[in-house]
Amino acid sequence: MPLSMIIIVGAGPSGLLLALPLARANICHPPRANSIPRHRTRASHHTTESCIEFGRAGILDDVRAEGFTPDGVSWRRLDEKKTRMEGEGRYKIVLLPLHRLDKILESRVLEQSSAEIKYGCKVVELGEEGRRGKAWVRAGKEGGGSELVEGEYVVGCDEANSTVRRRLFGEMVFPGFTWNEQIVATNVDCNFGPYDCDDSLFFVHSEHWHMVARIQTDGFCRVTYGDVGGFTYEQLKERQPGRFQAFLPGNPNAGQSAGFLLAADAAHLCNPFGGMGFTGGIADVGSLYDSLVGIHTGQADDSILDKYGGV
Numbered sequence: 001m002p003l004s005m006i007i008i009v010g011a012g013p014s015g016l017l018l019a020l021p022l023a024r025a026n027i028c029h030p031p032r033a034n035s036i037p038r039h040r041t042r043a044s045h046h047t048t049e050s051c052i053e054f055g056r057a058g059i060l061d062d063v064r065a066e067g068f069t070p071d072g073v074s075w076r077r078l079d080e081k082k083t084r085m086e087g088e089g090r091y092k093i094v095l096l097p098l099h100r101l102d103k104i105l106e107s108r109v110l111e112q113s114s115a116e117i118k119y120g121c122k123v124v125e126l127g128e129e130g131r132r133g134k135a136w137v138r139a140g141k142e143g144g145g146s147e148l149v150e151g152e153y154v155v156g157c158d159e160a161n162s163t164v165r166r167r168l169f170g171e172m173v174f175p176g177f178t179w180n181e182q183i184v185a186t187n188v189d190c191n192f193g194p195y196d197c198d199d200s201l202f203f204v205h206s207e208h209w210h211m212v213a214r215i216q217t218d219g220f221c222r223v224t225y226g227d228v229g230g231f232t233y234e235q236l237k238e239r240q241p242g243r244f245q246a247f248l249p250g251n252p253n254a255g256q257s258a259g260f261l262l263a264a265d266a267a268h269l270c271n272p273f274g275g276m277g278f279t280g281g282i283a284d285v286g287s288l289y290d291s292l293v294g295i296h297t298g299q300a301d302d303s304i305l306d307k308y309g310g311v
């Protein structure tokens with residue numbers, strides 16, 4: 001079934017990474033990503049799996065040139081026994097803050113004649129026409145008014161508080177399993193001195209599991225650790241100095257429905273520990289791209305999307 005229009009809701013990294021190869025494959029005339037771009041520092045570590053997808057999208061060299069490749073990644077116990085991992089080679093882990101990755105993706109998508117990014121609008125309503133492969137969204141415009149866009153598929157890449165997912169399943173309902181533990185991610189100026197170290201360190205411990213990683217070449221670091229579930233944001237902030245004291249060296253006193261598909265944070269909230277958050281989203285995008293190309297070229301029928309959904 002040749003496809004002519006895929007609507008991607010959300011021009012964040014997953015939406016853009018899906019739009020780029022779809023536009024290159026000329027599947028969409030024109031596909032649209034409806035979004036108000038937003039730049040925040042979040043994902044920084046892009047794993048080997050992500051680099052493979054960046055390679056397929058033709059942006060890996062740009063990402064590596066713009067970011068930095070850490071000297072190594074290691075896993076240790078708190079008693080500092082060291083195990084190195086992560087191989088060498090083309091797909092080695094790379095670090096680049098998300099807002100800078102978005103810029104690369106955005107400029108590449110804008111080069112594609114069959115892709116269009118619609119800025120300054122937000123999807124507020126969606127629906128379908130009873131059969132698979134006919135779906136629509138209504139996007140509210142910043143200055144008022146709205147626009148209706150129709151396509152064969154609508155892909156929700158519209159973040160953790162996804163409008164598409166909420167319309168399909170309800171408020172904060174994630175079909176599937178959700179872990180109770182919480183992750184606290186902090187950005188700190190970090191002297192790597194006390195560690196005999198690689199750029200990314202993962203510490204294995206039943207209570208004080210954490211990660212310390214250089215995210216920029218200027219000594220800016222990310223320290224991420226786990227806490228038990230149920231604390232509010234304020235309570236987590238209050239606990240943070242005590243947690244740092246417990247595990248940092250020197251114990252410092254620092255402070256699915258018919259035409260609708262979901263990908264990345266819109267589909268699953270994945271903890272960002274170990275660079276896994278957006279990596280999971282990238283894995284979605286790679287599989288979804290293959291599924292849509294398969295439908296478009298007749299190598300698959302739309303039941304392949306049930307496999308993609310996995311529910």
Ligand SMILES: Cc1cc2nc3c(=O)[nH]c(=O)nc-3n(C[C@H](O)[C@H](O)[C@H](O)COP(=O)(O)OP(=O)(O)OC[C@H]3O[C@@H](n4cnc5c(N)ncnc54)[C@H](O)[C@@H]3O)c2cc1C
Nearest residue numbers: 010012014042043044045123159264265272275277278279
């Ligand atoms: C502190 C922290 C550290 C992290 N570190 C890592 C890491 O090192 N490695 C890693 O792989 N992942 C990491 N992650 C996770 C990663 O940032 C996310 O998984 C990733 O950004 C998800 O991408 P996305 O495209 O699904 O959503 P987003 O990046 O949230 O983008 C969604 C887009 O959709 C738009 N949008 C929202 N609603 C609508 C609407 N109704 N209509 C139109 N547009 C809409 C938004 O404006 C936005 O542009 C981290 C996360 C955090 C919070």
Ligand SMILES: *[C@@H]1O[C@H](CO)[C@@H](O)[C@H](O)[C@H]1NC(C)=O
Nearest residue numbers: 124160161162163166171172
């Ligand atoms: C999600 O978005 C809705 C509508 O935009 C908003 O009312 C709600 O407060 C948001 N939820 C969270 C957790 O941000």
